[in-house]
Structure formats: structure tokens, C-alpha cells
Amino acid sequence: MAKITSVSPLAPEKFPDLPVIDGVRFATAAAGVKYQDRTDVMLATLAPGSVVAGAFTRSATRSAPVLDCQAKLGKVSDEGAAILVNSGNANAFTGKSGTTSVEVITASVAQECGVPQDRVFTSSTGVIGEPLPHDRIVAALHTLAHDSDAGGIAAAAKAIMTTDTFPKGAAAQVNVDGKTVNIAGIAKGSGMIAPDMATMLVYIFTDAKIGQDALQSIVSKHNEVTFNSITVDSDTSTSDSLIVAATGESGVAVDGHAGFSDALHGLMRDLAHQVVKDGEGATKFVEVQITGAASDRDAKTHAMAIANSPLIKTAIAGEDPNWGRVVMAIGKSGAQADRDLLSIRFGDVEVAKDGWRSEAYSEEAAAAHMKGQNIVIAVDLGLGGGHATVWTCDLTHGYIAINADYRS
Amino acid sequence: MAKITSVSPLAPEKFPDLPVIDGVRFATAAAGVKYQDRTDVMLATLAPGSVVAGAFTRSATRSAPVLDCQAKLGKVSDEGAAILVNSGNANAFTGKSGTTSVEVITASVAQECGVPQDRVFTSSTGVIGEPLPHDRIVAALHTLAHDSDAGGIAAAAKAIMTTDTFPKGAAAQVNVDGKTVNIAGIAKGSGMIAPDMATMLVYIFTDAKIGQDALQSIVSKHNEVTFNSITVDSDTSTSDSLIVAATGESGVAVDGHAGFSDALHGLMRDLAHQVVKDGEGATKFVEVQITGAASDRDAKTHAMAIANSPLIKTAIAGEDPNWGRVVMAIGKSGAQADRDLLSIRFGDVEVAKDGWRSEAYSEEAAAAHMKGQNIVIAVDLGLGGGHATVWTCDLTHGYIAINADYRS
Numbered sequence: 001m002a003k004i005t006s007v008s009p010l011a012p013e014k015f016p017d018l019p020v021i022d023g024v025r026f027a028t029a030a031a032g033v034k035y036q037d038r039t040d041v042m043l044a045t046l047a048p049g050s051v052v053a054g055a056f057t058r059s060a061t062r063s064a065p066v067l068d069c070q071a072k073l074g075k076v077s078d079e080g081a082a083i084l085v086n087s088g089n090a091n092a093f094t095g096k097s098g099t100t101s102v103e104v105i106t107a108s109v110a111q112e113c114g115v116p117q118d119r120v121f122t123s124s125t126g127v128i129g130e131p132l133p134h135d136r137i138v139a140a141l142h143t144l145a146h147d148s149d150a151g152g153i154a155a156a157a158k159a160i161m162t163t164d165t166f167p168k169g170a171a172a173q174v175n176v177d178g179k180t181v182n183i184a185g186i187a188k189g190s191g192m193i194a195p196d197m198a199t200m201l202v203y204i205f206t207d208a209k210i211g212q213d214a215l216q217s218i219v220s221k222h223n224e225v226t227f228n229s230i231t232v233d234s235d236t237s238t239s240d241s242l243i244v245a246a247t248g249e250s251g252v253a254v255d256g257h258a259g260f261s262d263a264l265h266g267l268m269r270d271l272a273h274q275v276v277k278d279g280e281g282a283t284k285f286v287e288v289q290i291t292g293a294a295s296d297r298d299a300k301t302h303a304m305a306i307a308n309s310p311l312i313k314t315a316i317a318g319e320d321p322n323w324g325r326v327v328m329a330i331g332k333s334g335a336q337a338d339r340d341l342l343s344i345r346f347g348d349v350e351v352a353k354d355g356w357r358s359e360a361y362s363e364e365a366a367a368a369h370m371k372g373q374n375i376v377i378a379v380d381l382g383l384g385g386g387h388a389t390v391w392t393c394d395l396t397h398g399y400i401a402i403n404a405d406y407r408s
Numbered sequence: 409m410a411k412i413t414s415v416s417p418l419a420p421e422k423f424p425d426l427p428v429i430d431g432v433r434f435a436t437a438a439a440g441v442k443y444q445d446r447t448d449v450m451l452a453t454l455a456p457g458s459v460v461a462g463a464f465t466r467s468a469t470r471s472a473p474v475l476d477c478q479a480k481l482g483k484v485s486d487e488g489a490a491i492l493v494n495s496g497n498a499n500a501f502t503g504k505s506g507t508t509s510v511e512v513i514t515a516s517v518a519q520e521c522g523v524p525q526d527r528v529f530t531s532s533t534g535v536i537g538e539p540l541p542h543d544r545i546v547a548a549l550h551t552l553a554h555d556s557d558a559g560g561i562a563a564a565a566k567a568i569m570t571t572d573t574f575p576k577g578a579a580a581q582v583n584v585d586g587k588t589v590n591i592a593g594i595a596k597g598s599g600m601i602a603p604d605m606a607t608m609l610v611y612i613f614t615d616a617k618i619g620q621d622a623l624q625s626i627v628s629k630h631n632e633v634t635f636n637s638i639t640v641d642s643d644t645s646t647s648d649s650l651i652v653a654a655t656g657e658s659g660v661a662v663d664g665h666a667g668f669s670d671a672l673h674g675l676m677r678d679l680a681h682q683v684v685k686d687g688e689g690a691t692k693f694v695e696v697q698i699t700g701a702a703s704d705r706d707a708k709t710h711a712m713a714i715a716n717s718p719l720i721k722t723a724i725a726g727e728d729p730n731w732g733r734v735v736m737a738i739g740k741s742g743a744q745a746d747r748d749l750l751s752i753r754f755g756d757v758e759v760a761k762d763g764w765r766s767e768a769y770s771e772e773a774a775a776a777h778m779k780g781q782n783i784v785i786a787v788d789l790g791l792g793g794g795h796a797t798v799w800t801c802d803l804t805h806g807y808i809a810i811n812a813d814y815r816s
Contacts (some may be wrong), residue, residue, distance in 0.1 A: 401805075
């Protein structure tokens with residue numbers, strides 16, 4: 001792995017104070033899966049009756065842990081549950097040995113934690129195609145299971161990092177009829193980030209009480225406009241996993257509660273933005289807003305064409321308001337567009353209108369916007385009511401330096 | 409435009425000797441469209457009765473010259489024809505003024521060259537969204553039309569360059585029943601190269617005698633496996649144009665002649681490879697071979713997913729045989745794949761077989777292949793008979809340097 005010598009310039013000032021979520025305990029260990037001298041395994045145990053929802057990569061070559069989680073998700077149970085994550089090795093494209101590793105690990109976690117094996121969810125992230133040394137993880141499990149801590153979520157956020165330059169966390173509180181519900185989440189991911197998720201692992205915990213179907217429904221809905229609306233390099237991981245667990249320990253029912261849904265949405269968007277802000281080599285955070293498209297789907301297609309365009313991403317890196325490349329990306333996306341109805345803004349600066357450079361266009365004003373750290377590219381298609389917003393980062397020498405030397 | 413300080417390391421040793429094509433004359437001028445101190449306009453005039461075929465970008469925001477060419481193509485005429493190309497300005501996303509520029513230029517060319525206006529084809533390449541200073545081109549036309557040269561094709565190849573680091577040309581000779589047919593072509597393009605063509609302009613001339621439908625048919629067919637099978641950065645130009653003109657001056661009929669079709673195919677592939685070899689920042693030429701796919705279409709989808717993956721392209725730049733990223737790209741492509749049937753080769757080195765690292769895998773042998781200048785990534789899906797081959801280059805610091813500063 002290339003040495004990461006500095007924290008992303010877009011990183012938050014500090015890791016947030018995350019609340020304890022009743023019914024969840026964390027433990028981490030340095031199992032030596034690949035890295036030395038750092039934690040690389042995290043275990044989260046969930047109280048009996050916890051509800052678990054999730055979303056996963058749609059890759060046709062998805063990893064053994066992802067396939068295992070997908071098979072287990074959606075079952076309702078009164079028993080406890082556990083989530084085991086390792087960094088350093090993705091256990092992806094590892095043939096039958098990959099399935100064996102998942103089987104061995106989930107059986108051991110089930111035994112050590114006293115939960116059913118079909119309530120043990122695992123994720124692995126790191127290099128693809130190397131057999132997972134699962135014995136090292138199993139050897140750490142006894143201590144992990146018996147040395148857990150309700151306040152250990154910050155350490156968990158660190159243990160799941162790979163090329164991340166900072167740990168990612170977010171929290172929210174919701175007032176429901178005078179009572180408080182807490183939500184806390186952690187994420188990792190900094191490259192291979194694209195729709196259908198990313199090399200992104202996200203774990204969100206809440207003490208809210210909610211049914212499995214209701215939780216899955218809002219998780220799926222919010223996932224589409226958060227983690228499925230970010231991209232760093234258009235590449236999609238074989239391991240992307242989002243798991244949301246509700247322990248119910250607050251005793252506060254939130255089925256159908258808009259405030260809870262909104263708070264979860266906000267927290268998911270916050271974590272998604274943090275992943276982009278740790279995009280490999282990123283120096284600018286970019287929001288692409290599409291309006292006036294023929295459909296929401298067309299809007300997202302246009303937005304992703306812009307967000308994934310190497311020519312646009314390098315122009316942003318160079319602080320160049322090169323809106324011609326935006327026209328190019330709209331044109332190539334395959335979604336409906338009429339050149340002569342397009343209008344384009346960089347921040348508040350209208351650069352193009354009705355298919356040509358705006359009369360009021362000021363190169364200086366557009367260039368000034370590009371010098372900032374937060375860039376907005378807004379395109380109105382002038383065709384209909386379809387809209388979408390996606391987030392990405394610029395493409396810099398840092399991305400090349402990190403990725404041209406990952407395995408060595 | 410960023411300064412290009414050196415020629416691509418993948419460039420051919422020298423521009424080839426191109427034969428004179430009877431019935432074609434070339435002229436170039438330094439019209440000052442944008443650049444100073446270099447030629448930026450080229451005129452090719454075609455003898456009466458010349459047949460013209462072509463292929464163009466499918467971008468929804470394609471340029472005014474492209475729309476004009478598409479409207480004119482396919483007409484059969486006994487009169488002469490002309491092709492006028494400028495570099496430095498793409499006349500794309502220039503609203504009504506763009507259409508006016510094409511009208512003014514084609515009318516002037518028609519008058520100066522004595523050909524019908526609907527037989528005048530134009531291309532413009534360079535910056536998008538700036539009005540084309542067509543007066544400068546018109547001012548050069550009289551001299552261009554009256555100072556042309558049958559041997560001027562090498563100069564024409566230089567006049568159409570933008571960020572190209574070398575002019576591109578190729579030639580072929582075909583023996584038809586003891587008589588010789590000549591073909592010569594030139595191209596430009598080095599970035600924004602992707603399927604549905606590229607920022608790529610290609611002009612091919614032959615003295616063969618062939619019907620318009622027959623010529624268009626083989627041009628379309630070969631275009632799919634040559635210029636539509638290369639990619640530098642997945643970005644698609646609004647200006648891509650391929651024009652093939654047959655003057656018939658050799659008197660040799662080639663309708664249905666396999667040798668002519670093969671020779672044209674080879675010449676088109678040669679020019680397509682030269683465009684990739686001038687990919688912005690390229691240091692490696694990469695051939696991606698897909699076999700065993702469920703269909704040819706699936707094969708091309710997989711091939712392009714690999715060829716466009718920033719993670720694979722940076723790994724190649726780093727000479728890293730990171731086949732895990734190839735698995736990732738196959739998985740994300742959307743085309744049919746079965747993880748456990750995949751096999752992958754880097755050059756002659758089998759790296760993965762039946763869904764896992766090959767037993768015979770040698771990291772040293774794979775790494776040795778990656779150190780070469782010509783990289784082959786071959787994937788067999790194990791599903792059916794679908795196959796495709798595409799070509800690309802690596803993604804390096806040079807690409808970032810060139811594109812983060814294009815307009816300034």
C-alpha cells in the first residue's frame with residue numbers, strides 16, 4: 001500500500017463525539033491480517049431482538065462476505081446479533097476458500113458471542129484475490145467477545161480503515177414524543193467509490209424500536225440518494241456494505257416517524273460526504289446538481305457522467321471553469337438532452353444559457369468560485385422536472401500517486 | 409493550452425511516407441484561429457465524382473460542423489467535393505452563431521473551389537463554447553484553394569493537431585487484378601477519446617472506385633472495431649468525425665473486394681492505435697481482449713469497463729499486475745459474468761483461473777510483463793462465444809498535468 005503521508009485537506013476538524021447506543025458494544029484488535037502495528041478487526045455485538053437492515057454492492061463479482069450477508073439479511077429474530085469486520089484483505093475473488101473463511105469466522109463469532117450463526121454479519125476490505133488468513137481473526141475472537149465496550153465506536157471507526165486518511169463518524173438525535181432516540185454511524189472508504197456503492201463499509205446503530213421491513217424500506221430509499229449518489233473514480237468495489245442495526249433499547253417506536261427517517265437520511269448523507277472528502281488525492285468537494293431533466297433517472301445519468309468525467313475532474317483540480325467539458329459530459333451520457341436548452345452554473349455564476357455562453361458570463365467570477373474548496377456544478381436541461389444531486393471530488397496527482405503503487 | 413514539452417514515448421519513429429492519391433489535393437494555412445506561429449487550417453479538394461462516406465460522434469451535444477456533415481453525407485454527385493478542417497476552436501456549443509459559421513465557411517469554400525456547397529464537409533477541433541472566428545478562416549480560403557498540392561498530406565496531418573504530440577498517418581496498397589489501389593489517411597486526437605469515437609478527426613483518401621453505399625457499409629463496419637474500440641479517458645468529444653473519400657481516379661472497382669476492405673480495416677486500426685499511443689500522458693499501450701462472453705456486446709461492455717477503469721489504468725502506470733482490479737471492473741460492468749468461471753491473463757501469464765488466483769501464478773512473471781511498453785490484459789468469461797478487443801493507455805501524472813491546465 002502506498003504510504004499516506006497526510007490527512008485529506010477536506011477532512012473534518014475532528015472525529016465527532018458519538019453517543020453510546022444502548023444495546024451495542026464494540027471491540028477491536030490488531031490481528032495482523034495484513035497490517036502491522038494497527039487494529040484491523042472490529043466486532044460489534046447487538047442486543048437480543050435487534051433489527052438489521054442493509055444494502056450491498058451489485059457487482060457481479062461481489063465478495064463471499066457480501067453474499068453471506070445478503071443471504072442472512074431480512075430475517076427477524078429475538079436473539080442477539082454480531083458484526084465482524086476486518087481490514088487489509090477483501091476476501092474477494094478467493095474461490096471456495098473465501099466461502100470457507102466466512103463460514104469459519106461466522107461460526108466462531110456465533111460461539112464466542114452466543115448468537116445464532118445466521119445473525120453474524122461480516123465484511124472484509126482490502127486487497128482482492130489473496131486468501132484471507134482467517135485463523136488470525138479467529139485467534140482474536142475470544143478476547144474481542146469478552147472485552148467489548150459500549151463506548152468503543154471511535155476505535156471501531158479506526159480499525160476498519162484501509163487507504164482512508166481519517167476515521168469517519170456521524171451522530172444524530174431525534175425527539176419522539178418527548179423521548180430521545182440516538183443514532184451513531186461509522187464508515188470507511190476513499191477510493192473505488194461509485195454508484196452501487198463503493199469500497200465503502202458503513203455501520204449505523206440506533207436504539208430506536210422499528211420493524212425490519214420499515215427499517216429496510218427507509219435504508220434502501222436513503223441509500224439511493226446518499227451512498228449511491230457519490231463517486232470518486234467510477235470504480236465499484238466487490239465489497240460495499242451498509243448495515244443499519246436498531247436495538248430497540250430506547251423503547252421508542254419510530255415506525256413511520258418522519259423525524260427519525262430524516263435524521264437517518266442526514267446522517268447517511270454526512271457519512272457519504274465524508275467518504276468523498278477522503279477521496280484518494282481529493283482537494284475539492286464537488287456537488288453536481290441536475291434539474292429540468294426528462295426524468296429523475298436521466299438526471300442521475302447526467303449527474304454521474306459529469307461526476308465521473310476525468311476531463312471535468314482534472315479541470316476542477318486545475319481550478320479551471322471549463323464548462324465546455326460539462327457540455328461534453330451531458331452529450332455523452334446517453335440521457336436525453338437538447339444542446340440549445342442547456343444552462344450551466346458554477347456556484348452562483350451562470351456560465352451558459354440556452355445553448356451558449358451566458359451573456360452575463362464573467363470568467364473572473366467563475367474562476368473565483370473554482371478556487372474555493374466546495375465546488376457546485378449545476379445544470380438545467382430545460383426539458384422536464386427530473387432532478388438529482390451527486391457528490392464527487394477532483395482528480396489530482398495524489399490519486400495517481402496512491403493508485404499506481406497500491407499493492408507494492 | 410498546457411505546453412506539450414515532449415513527444416509521446418509510444419510515438420512511431422517517424423511519420424510514414426504517404427502515397428499521392430490521384431484526385432486529392434491538400435493545402436494548409438496559419439489562419440490564427442487560436443494558435444500563433446503554426447498552421448491551423450487544412451483544405452482537401454476531391455476530384456469530380458468522388459464518393460464520400462463517414463461516421464460521427466453520437467453525442468447529444470455534437471457540434472455544428474458535425475450536424476452539417478451528417479446532413480450532407482450519403483448524397484451521390486458527379487461534382488467535386490472539399491473538406492475544410494480547423495484546429496484551435498471546436499465550434500461546439502456555440503448556439504446559432506455556430507451554425508452561421510459553418511454556413512459562411514462552406515459557402516466560401518464552395519465558391520473558391522468551384523464545388524457545390526452541399527459537397528463541402530467541415531470539422532472544427534479545439535476549445536468548446538467559444539465563437540469560431542470564421543472570418544480568419546474565410547480570409548485564408550482564396551490562397552488555400554489556389555495553392556494546393558497533391559503531396560501535401562503530411563502538412564495536413566500537422567495542421568489538424570491540437571494537444572497531439574505527433575502527427576498521425578498511415579498508408580496501404582491493394583493489388584486488384586494486377587492493378588494497384590492506394591489508400592492514405594491522417595488523424596488527430598489524444599484526449600477525450602472514447603467509444604462513439606473521440607476528439608478525433610480522421611480523413612482517409614483512396615483512388616479506388618466504389619459505390620457510396622458499399623463504401624459507407626465497410627466504413628461503418630470497420631469503425632466499430634477500430635475507432636469505436638479505443639478509449640483514453642472515457643470522455644467523448646462533441647466533434648468526432650471520420651470521413652473516407654474515394655476519388656475513383658485509379659479506375660479500379662473495389663465493390664465487394666475483400667482485399668480492399670481488409671486493407672482499409674488495417675489502416676483504420678493503425679490510425680486508431682496511433683491515437684491511443686498519443687493518449688494524454690500515456691506511457692503504455694494496452695490491448696484488452698475479452699473472450700467467452702455471453703455475446704459480442706457483453707464482451708465489449710466488459711472490455712470498455714476494464715479499459716476505462718481509473719484503478720486499472722493507474723495500476724498499469726505503476727507496472728503493478730493488480731488483477732483484483734480487473735475482477736472489480738468485470739463485476740461492475742453490468743454485463744453477464746460468473747465470478748467462478750473467470751480466467752485472466754496478463755500477456756502470456758495466467759494470473760487467475762476458475763474464479764481464483766492461478767495455481768501456476770508467478771508474480772515475478774506478471775510483473776515482468778507489466779514493465780513492457782505493450783500490455784495485454786486478456787479475460788475469458790467462460791460463458792459463451794462473445795469476444796471483443798479494445799485498446800487504451802495508462803493513466804499517469806502526465807494526464808493530470810495536461811488536463812488540469814488546458815484552457816489557461
